Amino acid sequence: MAFVSEAVSPIKVSLNSPRVEYFDSKASQEGIQLHNVLMEEIRDEAAMRVLQQQARTTAYFNKKVKVKQFLVEDLVLRESAASQSTITGKFKAPWEGPYQVTGVVAPETYRLSTLEGTPIKNAWNAIHVKKYFQ
Structure with missing residues (x-):
């Protein structure tokens, strides 16, 4: 009105x-x-x-969100689509790694490095990382 x-x-x-x-x-x-x-x-x-x-x-x-938390020195896999968005295809591996968590930047944001100790350039969010079990 x-x-x-x-x-x-x-x-x-x-x-x-x-x-x-x-x-x-x-x-x-x-x-x-x-x-x-x-x-x-x-x-x-x-x-x-x-x-x-x-x-x-x-x-x-x-209530449906599952919080992922990793500790320093945990082994994780990184989502390959998040790191190489140009490579696509049916037979592409969905996860790459294992990587080691070297630092926590913020809650659910982590710095990674290879197993040899080479640091990965970017920080990674927990939604693009999952725990690696040997």
């Missing part, structure tokens, strides 16, 4: 319809102010509902 009051046609104004005859500008202004106050409350309630829905959606998503 964009406007509080409705338009009155020129015919109704000229014929002195009850709507025009009993119009009270003070009551109209009070009604507009009341409507504005109520609109603020309605907006606040809608914002609260949006925040509640976002919290429910976040909780639903987070």
Whole structure:
């Protein structure tokens, strides 16, 4: 609803319809102010509902997430699609490695090196790395 009051046609104004005859500008202004106050409350309630829905959606998503944590010197495999996105094909190996975790940059972000000790250039997120079992 964009406007509080409705338009009155020129015919109704000229014929002195009850709507025009009993119009009270003070009551109209009070009604507009009341409507504005109520609109603020309605907006606040809608914002609260949006925040509640976002919290429910976040909780639903987070209950399915499995957190991967690796320690320094753990052996891991790296997802080959994340490191070489240009090489594609049906027979390409999905994982490469093993690599050794040499440092933790941030939660779920790791520095890797080869087994010989050569460091890998980039840091890797835990979603692109999985535990290597010998």
